[in-house]
Amino acid sequence: MxxxxxxxxxxxxxxxxxxxxxxxxxxxxxxxxxxxxxxxxxxxxxxxxxxxxxxxxxxxxxxxxxxxxxxxxxxxxxxxxxxxxxxxxxxxxxxxxxxxxxxxxxxRRHSSRFPFEETEIPESVRTALSDAADREGATLSFPGPWHQQEVLELVQEAERRNITDAGSDDDLAQWTRIDAPSVNTAADGIPDYAFGPRKRGGKAPMRDFAGTRPVAGRDSADFEQSPQLALLSTTDDHPADWLRAGQAMERVLLLATLEGLSGSFATQALEWADLRWPLRDPVTGRGHTQMVLRLGYGPGGPTTPRRPVPEVLDIEP
Known part of the structure; x- marks a missing residue:
């Protein structure tokens, strides 16, 4: 288990x-x-x-x-x-x-940082994914064109900040694996084979986990011009709400996987307090955005390492 x-x-x-x-x-x-x-x-x-x-x-x-x-x-x-x-x-x-x-x-669920097709997710599937989030006490919404553009601009602003932000770079350096020895032996973090291609064009909000560091054999690719984003939010913003949001997020992702969808995360704007707040529903002005999901039809992501169970599990009488 x-x-x-x-x-x-x-x-x-x-x-x-x-x-x-x-x-x-x-x-x-x-x-x-x-x-x-x-x-x-x-x-x-x-x-x-x-x-x-x-x-x-x-x-x-x-x-x-x-x-x-x-x-x-x-x-x-x-x-x-x-x-x-x-x-x-x-x-x-x-x-x-x-x-x-x-x-x-x-x-089967793995984060996919590869280009997705422009094929629109059917409304019936969107409704099922929203219902899955609702079962866990969260709200999953698919922003309309105006709101989505606002979300993409907030992600871009966060990316611009991250380029010159030493703290963001330190976090990435700690949890990304580019050199061969750590890629092959680390049980956590993101190995370079899971970075996906460097974005050459398109509007999908893709974080470049390599930063300015070269990755041997890494390709470039054009991503979606019309990415399909979903915002996961909760009414309140306390640790219990975050736990509910995490359960809703995974329930959505597991169902999306069964529906043939791939997904990745766009957390850049969520990492800046002043950029996270404007992500909320622009009509009601309510809710606290906990995650930005990018969903679509495309290749699944590779398996990333996990710590062995004996490292994370203790058994008591």
């Missing part, structure tokens, strides 16, 4: 989680690993909680797949903020039985 849980995405593949399983009570503790927070790009640990939420959704799905019902508590101990959730295994899948259908997508 933990092997399935850690297949979840996290910012720069930092994998900021640890698990402890108590055999007597059949209970998992999911703990945030704050040593893996991005000090500059994620100073409030919001993205860290999203990653833990995504791992929690995978764990819930794996529990249901094994025939149990996951009884969940978020942030059960105010004195221990690292304990982000407990999951107790009880008899019968109960109201979570629909998660079982998502299980085959857990190890």
């Amino acid at each position: 933990v092997y399935d849980a850690v297949a979840a995405p996290s910012m720069h593949n930092a994998q900021p989680w640890r698990f402890r399983y108590f055999q007597g009570s059949r209970t998992f503790h999911l703990r945030a690993d704050f040593d893996r927070v991005m000090p500059h790009s994620d100073p409030d640990a919001r993205a860290l909680h999203l990653g833990c939420g995504a791992a929690l959704l995978n764990l819930r799905t794996a529990v249901v797949h094994e025939g149990w019902y996951p009884a969940i508590r978020l942030l059960p101990d105010p004195a221990d903020p690292a304990l982000v959730a407990t999951v107790r295994l009880t008899d019968g899948a109960g109201g979570e039985s629909d998660l079982a259908a998502l299980y085959p997508a857990i190890h």
